[in-house]
Amino acid sequence: MFTEALRELRHHPGRMVATLIAIAVSVGFLVGISMFVRTQGVALGKEQAIATSKADVVVDTGSASVDPDDVTQTIKKTDGVEAVDPVLSTSMPVSHDHNSAMIDLHQVPAEPFRWSTVKDGAWPSKADEVALSQDAAERLHATIGDTVEFSGKNLKVVGITDDPTALQTAPAYVGQLPTQTPTTWVVKATAGTKPEQLVTNLEKSMPQVKDAPQFNKGNGDATISTASSFQKNTINRLTTDFDVTKYMLMIFGAVALLVGAIIITTTFLILLAQRRRQIGLMRAIGASSGQVRRRVLAEAIVLGVIGSTLGVILGILLTVAGAAYTGALAFGLAWPWRDIIVEFLIGVIITVLASFLPALRATRVAPLEALRPVPTVEQKRRIGTARIVVCSLLAVAGIALSVQAITGTGTSIIVMAVLSAICLSLTLLIATPLYVPWVIRGIGFLLRPLGPTARLSTSNANRNPTRTSLTAVALMLAIGLSVTLQVGISTTRTTVMDQINEHFPIDLTFTNAAIIDPNTGDVAASTLDPSAIKTVRDLSNVKDSVVLKGGFVSSDEFSSAHVLSGNPDEIAKVAPSIAKEMKPGVALVPSSLNPMPKTMTFTSSKGKVTLTVKEAHGLDGIDVVVSQEDLSRIVPSVSDQSIWVHLDDRSNLAPALTVMMSIPNLDSQHLSIGGGALIGGIVELILKALLVVMTALLGVAVLIALIGVANTLSLSVLERRRESALLRAMGMQRRGLRLMLLYESIQVGMVGVIVGMVAGFYFAWLGIRSVFRVASETVPVHFSIDWPWTLGLIAICLVAACLASVLPGRRAAKAVPTEALADE
Structure with a gap:
């Protein structure tokens, strides 16, 4: 069996190239993740322990x-x-x-x-x-x-x-x-x-x-x-932490494997459909169904071994390139052999499992039935009825679970959302032959003004809905998963950054600290040095800044409160969440104050002033922000006390801190540096890196799907060789045949894009809404779509669909009609 499988691969390599690429990319993705993450962890551990x-x-x-x-x-x-x-x-x-x-x-x-x-x-x-x-x-x-x-x-x-x-x-x-x-x-x-x-x-x-x-x-x-x-x-502590990242990234490896498995399944289905007459002839001359099935599975094992081997090599090369870029290569490569062996076996097993359904379908067809050009009407009707029943049950279950996830409470709503997504995804994938023809008719209606060739391409795509749906399903799944995760990441980033901006609204503060007279216990008067203000404002990374005036006065809660105020319009450029709460009669105090009083009474030479307290994130220590009107009632003599800064890039703190820490007499003037840029910048960097990594990893899934589209289109053209030859014999020009295949590939690609994007947007909304509701019902979720990425994805898919039709179209157009119509 394996000899025959190798002979088939050697004689028809073009049929298997896309399958090998899908397996190699999927396995290489997993091996690259395992090796690169472990190499990074070991390198960082050696770096931290280098002193020993x-x-x-x-x-x-x-x-x-x-x-x-x-x-x-x-x-x-x-x-x-x-x-x-x-x-x-x-x-x-x-x-x-x-x-x-x-x-x-x-x-x-x-x-x-x-x-x-x-x-x-x-x-x-x-x-x-x-x-x-x-x-x-x-x-x-x-x-x-x-x-x-x-x-x-x-x-x-x-x-x-x-x-x-x-x-x-x-x-x-x-x-x-x-x-x-x-x-x-x-x-x-x-x-x-x-x-x-x-x-x-x-x-x-x-x-x-x-x-x-x-x-x-x-x-x-x-x-x-x-x-x-x-x-x-x-090293173990760090690699354990990195393993958490590895397992998170493995989710995307599973996505790539899933897309690859679907591509392998569709490829085998079309390959076996193309070899249907060959298989029927084998059955007619005495080959048993078990012999045919074993031959198909042997081909799958050979493809799995070769593709997984190429994947391991690809993963090693990716690790070397990544480690060289980060500098980890200087500490040597880490070789998680157990993971590599498991991932190699996963590639082989996935390939065999993906070919199992096509093998069963091929061997269950009677010999005389297999020798017919198309399946019988009765067979189609039986398959269609079973598909409708299964899809209806899954759709009802998915909708019911979605309603529970939307209206329910507690941690169970996440489980409901996941189960709903699974049921609805299976519904969309299994039901493709039922609704894909209708979607293609809708797209074809838009192409009708392009002439009879466009109308013929629509009719041709709908002649075999199973074949067309197999071509679109891999791209549909990749687009759906990519849009789901991309929208989820973008929404999470937007929502989290909104929370960061609310809890750490001020990037950097440069302010006077309280100077207590050791003899009297009074706070000494001080003013922020004008040269220090100029130094901070001249920082290259500063986008906006505002100087707040005020002074130190006593209050019921603080022996010496640092009361500040400024122009609300200028403060809004630096800390909008604080500016919008600045109102007469209100004192904004640090949210860390415990217990939080309802009012605060300030005592100065001007008398006592009582204000309503409202907590505000981002204020340090004993800082209290009031309106400009209240400041004049509380502080007898105001002066420049603090400068608040909004940075262009919070993650680039080194230049700003270097300049600020070099200000002369920083300690002697009792000046302090604060702000939330450090925490906010770290979170922002993590989110940006996560977005880049996940987008790149999802690109792998889309790449595998596009390979599958090109492969299935090519194989479907080969399968329709006699059909294309008949069109040529009836007078269709080569240009018209190529154009018909181009229109058909565009329609199939648009089906995958439309269905995948609609499903992806819904699953992203359902998942993110459920996760944030469990985390906190008070956190507003800002649904966000990265439109450049999404539109770019659509453009890539359409261009890839067009390119996928070029080579098959040229091959079909160059065939001599009389030769193509001859029996094999």
């Missing part, structure tokens, strides 16, 4: 408060210890000229523990010197001799190290980090002392440290372990 890479043992005191010097001395006195060094590092923005970057700043490790070498220059030996990694130097466009700025301090670059390209923040080294308190120590064992023995020795000596935690007891975060074990645990 040259150690034998690692001592981690966790959250315990201990004297660092006491810990260091105790470790030194332990038997078997040759050297010990505390691990000190922090993250901060650094700038050089107009370039900024986030840096992992390490204190230069002792000689035995250095994991990198200086490739140019020297290690820093003075307080004002720094060594940059090659990656950091390239980001900052800095070289040896240049001066870079760390949190307002200028450091001279004296060396460039050979650290690998960082996945997140680039490393740099200074002689000392005086503000950091170590929690981790690396230890080198003496010659002849095994790391495991040194761990035992340290477990006995470390309890001598004052306030020492319990090490390795499982009830805390303090550990003494070998360096290899410490690094492995770090």
